[in-house]
Amino acid sequence: MRAVVTGGAGFIGSHLCERLLAQGGDVVCVDNFMTSGLHNIEHLMQHPRFSFSYRDVSEGFVVDGPVDAVFHLASPASPTDYLRLPLETLRVGSAGTWNALDLAASKGARFLLTSTSETYGDPQIHPQTEDYWGNVNPVGPRSVYDEAKRFGEALTMAYRRTCGVDAKIVRIFNTFGPRMRPDDGRAIPTFVRQALEGKPLTVTGDGTQTRSLCYVDDLVDGLVRMMAGEHSGPVNLGTPHEVSMLDLARWITELTGSSSEIQRVPRPQDDPEKRRPDITLARELLGWEPKTPVERGLRETIACLSSRLSQNAGAEHGTAIPVPEQGLTTGVHS
Numbered sequence: 001m002r003a004v005v006t007g008g009a010g011f012i013g014s015h016l017c018e019r020l021l022a023q024g025g026d027v028v029c030v031d032n033f034m035t036s037g038l039h040n041i042e043h044l045m046q047h048p049r050f051s052f053s054y055r056d057v058s059e060g061f062v063v064d065g066p067v068d069a070v071f072h073l074a075s076p077a078s079p080t081d082y083l084r085l086p087l088e089t090l091r092v093g094s095a096g097t098w099n100a101l102d103l104a105a106s107k108g109a110r111f112l113l114t115s116t117s118e119t120y121g122d123p124q125i126h127p128q129t130e131d132y133w134g135n136v137n138p139v140g141p142r143s144v145y146d147e148a149k150r151f152g153e154a155l156t157m158a159y160r161r162t163c164g165v166d167a168k169i170v171r172i173f174n175t176f177g178p179r180m181r182p183d184d185g186r187a188i189p190t191f192v193r194q195a196l197e198g199k200p201l202t203v204t205g206d207g208t209q210t211r212s213l214c215y216v217d218d219l220v221d222g223l224v225r226m227m228a229g230e231h232s233g234p235v236n237l238g239t240p241h242e243v244s245m246l247d248l249a250r251w252i253t254e255l256t257g258s259s260s261e262i263q264r265v266p267r268p269q270d271d272p273e274k275r276r277p278d279i280t281l282a283r284e285l286l287g288w289e290p291k292t293p294v295e296r297g298l299r300e301t302i303a304c305l306s307s308r309l310s311q312n313a314g315a316e317h318g319t320a321i322p323v324p325e326q327g328l329t330t331g332v333h334s
Helices: 011-022 079-084 086-107 143-163 187-196 216-228 245-256 280-286 294-316
Strands: 002-006 026-031 050-054 069-072 110-116 167-172 201-204 210-212 235-237 242-244 262-265
Touching (some): 011 216, 079 143, 110 143, 110 216, 235 280
């Protein structure tokens, strides 16, 4: 299989590129490093079946040669990023998805949209099933991400119905693992960074709000299975392991051996109260469910973030850190 992965230099995208290569496929990674970096894929650059194109998929792109599958992951994904880049987030969710679907249609390729649990908004049913239409504030600050993904889902299904594209949708719940940025803004990297630096762990509100934590290797397995399957979705991919933010902060403090205290800060607007997927469809259609114990995943994530923070500290004292080369392209014409 020759696969195109948009957003392939990101946290999840880079792990997906690795998995596809390990399975014997050819991978074309397309990214503009808006919220990612060359460091995530630098170890793949000399692989004979890997090619990279520095491109903004919102502006359109062309891939020479046959393409069997298009995995569309390109988008800012953390609240810190999409609140900093609201217009870019809306653009990649609309124009970027349109361009990726056009590529799939022109190549006769399968297409997978990585949508999000944020399409459920602040849900009024728990756990969330795929037939739930959601409770999203369309004019709130988080809407730039929520509504971009909801539009992407509508566009994906329109291409499937109108153009005959074998298009599919997954809704990704909270995912964590190595290669998350220390300044990502999401709970796990934030808590880990604060704990390792001896700073207070900032828990928003009273900390009773919950998230479900799925290790990245398990999530990637679900993406690959969904692309290979026959169901169009949407299908939830996440773990039923639900944890409150206060308990997560305490857990990370214990795993890091930190003496940091917990500090309460105001909750952001429209921050969901509960988040846990019903994964019945994933089990039935894909034979998929998470396998990695959350604590094991947390330990590996902590180790990776600790190394990254040490590298960043080294950079401040003159140690060279790889910097993305603007315009870098290998093996792809666009």
